[in-house]
């Protein structure tokens with residue numbers, strides 16, 4: 004538990020504030036910070052300790068389906084079938100407990116994800132700027148906040164200025180300016196011009212600030228303490244299944260009610276008919292389905308996190324599965340983001356002094372710090388300067404800098420001022436037009452058209468080789484000039500030369516792109532880099548089939564919506580180069596309006612709108628900004644394009660597995676209902692082949708574990724060789740119902756009925772004749788065991804949707820084998836244990852009967868295997884027939 008620091012007035016002037024916080028402009032010493040951490044507690048929002056689990060458990064009993072079951076139990080009680088009433092109550096209890104545990108697990112899986120994305124902060128400790136976990140910040144720490152950072156504590160600015168997005172606190176989306184030396188305006192805390200708050204994000208600028216409050220004592224902590232934790236939103240899949248559950252429950256109730264008069268007419272007596280109707284209802288209401296699906300999604304989330312893709316909500320798993328387009332950036336996602344300068348171009352030809360001047364200017368015009376912190380482009384420039392013998396020390400550079408015009412993703416350049424020099428570096432087409440002079444062998448000279456043409460040609464040559472090219476320039480900058488603003492300062496520059504660097508594609512990307520293509524997913528590149536550079540990298544990883552269509556930011560801006568739709572609609576993969584954040588948003592909107600499910604990557608502050616608009620916004624865990632991570636649905640902990648494709652595959656598999664257990668659970672309905680129909684239609688001449696408790700034992704006992712195991716099935720071969728699922732296609736479609744009820748259900752019903760009549764025939768039964776109790780029990784036990792045997796076959800059949808069982812391996816799902824072993828033991832206990840025989844109306848089966856049942860699993864599975872083989876053959880034939888037309892449309 005955190006304690007509050009002695010009342011700190013964050014609005015007092017810095018000197019007094021420092022005195023109160025016993026700190027200074029150089030921050031705290033680590034020992035003092037560690038001491039304060041134990042006193043004040045970690046800087047994090049404590050989750051509500053009281054998890055309200057009793058209420059959550061209670062909520063399981065007020066679910067409509069549970070209430071329906073309770074009514075059934077009461078009816079059974081009044082109908083004097085106490086055993087049934089007790090069984091139904093047991094079902095209610097089991098179900099509630101099961102659903103509760105599953106929900107808790109799902110919730111925990113999502114919450115645990117936070118651990119994958121630890122927040123960090125740049126903080127002064129022992130006088131040095133270090134990266135530390137945000138949870139270790141304490142009052143008195145001096146932190147640095149820059150563009151893209153999420154502010155992790157309440158703090159007062161002591162140096163610099165930033166624009167902050169306060170929407171998390173006040174809902175205001177326009178950024179507000181906060182500066183260290185702002186006038187003190189009395190009024191609400193949130194409007195104070197010198198304060199920044201935890202939970203807000205910095206959209207521009209750079210500043211230092213002293214931490215005043217941490218953890219639950221921050222403004223956002225107070226809000227969090229007040230507000231309840233929001234409920235987890237149901238995903239479309241869960242909503243769909245809930246609807247289906249209701250339809251099935253309604254059908255079960257209708258069937259139960261309809262059975263009443265039929266049962267009575269067939270001579271069953273009211274009490275027996277009622278108990279039977281209740282059994283029908285209880286058995287066919289798919290109570291466990293929804294929590295099982297939630298759990299399958301949660302398992303998907305956990306698995307994705309292990310594979311490097313952290314998703315923030317359960318529903319992302321299924322959305323991923325229907326992704327049709329990936330819009331990816333280039334640097335760091337397709338490439339390694341490890342830049343190395345390989346070429347220099349100097350206006351006056353190769354000479355050492357000029358090369359050193361170029362390297363020094365480029366390295367001075369950076370904000371990156373050493374090692375793994377900072378923009379790889381800038382780190383490459385720092386390395387270049389060191390190699391050329393003019394090393395630039397990051398701390399000295401920062402200290403000497405008098406002005407910084409930050410990198411602007413629109414103009415694609417940045418400038419810094421040190422002493423009387425302004426240095427500019429950026430995209431050549433942004434910097435070259437600002438240059439009027441060059442530095443060549445003889446000193447500063449006019450920039451002639453010939454040299455300009457040579458520079459442009461060189462840029463293209465480098466870019467076609469896949470290199471990233473920057474132009475570097477400088478000028479003398481007087482204070483008066485700087486006062487006239489950035490535009491006036493960045494003019495009349497002297498070109499020092501071009502720097503070209505390689506950034507090789509990641510090794511796993513070409514295969515991932517090929518996988519995406521096979522899965523019918525198109526990949527567009529949207530990059531800030533130059534067209535030819537991006538086109539070369541795209542070609543290297545296989546995007547665009549060798550016919551790269553490059554659309555520049557300027558071309559995109561000039562393009563009307565209709566033209567953009569046409570461009571995106573014609574099936575090509577496109578490289579959008581020199582793109583702006585607005586362009587990214589437009590492409591996203593255009594794709595979505597065409598019905599595409601778009602996964603879009605982004606890393607900058609300006610990418611946040613596009614990340615929010617995309618179906619799956621993907622941010623980078625390593626290189627991206629906090630703001631982008633906030634806006635995204637999925638964060639890649641390894642920044643790798645290949646991980647996106649793997650996540651899509653996992654999404655498809657989870658969806659498939661949900662269908663597998665739905666198929667399995669639905670299939671038993673037919674063999675359970677058909678015996679009643681026989682009994683009813685024969686007017687009672689055929690005895691009832693199955694008792695209520697036996698039905699319950701199947702649906703709520705033997706089947707549970709195999710169903711769960713199907714949710715963990717591995718990916719089916721060909722999963723990534725079929726086109727994306729239409730987002731409109733429901734999880735329960737006609738094919739699934741036909742397979743569950745028509746094929747597996749009817750086959751099972753035929754076998755089960757055969758087993759029942761065979762047992763009657765062996766007992767010498769004649770239609771309408773009475774049967775001894777022992778013979779009747781044995782016959783119903785045959786039906787019971789028959790259904791169990793058939794469901795084993797169904798479980799194996801359900802493991803694949805199209806593929807053959809052999810292709811995935813008969814014994815590859817260990818959980819399922821365990822589940823089936825449990826099913827067999829459970830059934831054997833009911834059949835052979837005398838006390839249970841009395842309750843469930845079962846009788847021990849002999850060798851002949853077991854031999855009769857033995858082939859059932861094989862037969863049920865075999866019929867489905869033939870069906871799938873037929874589907875595959877038909878599929879490949881149609882694919883064959885369609886192939887020529889495909890070809891002609893692309894040629």
Ligand SMILES: Nc1ncnc2c1ncn2[C@@H]1O[C@H](COP(=O)(O)OP(=O)(O)OP(=O)(O)O)[C@@H](O)[C@H]1O
Nearest residue numbers: 332333334380415416417428429430530531532533
């Ligand atoms: N630190 C920098 N200083 C100056 N110019 C830069 C800097 N970083 C990039 N640029 C220039 O701006 C261009 C666009 O960079 P930006 O970071 O927007 O995109 P990118 O990293 O090339 O690609 P992607 O959008 O695929 O990540 C680069 O091609 C380069 O010319």
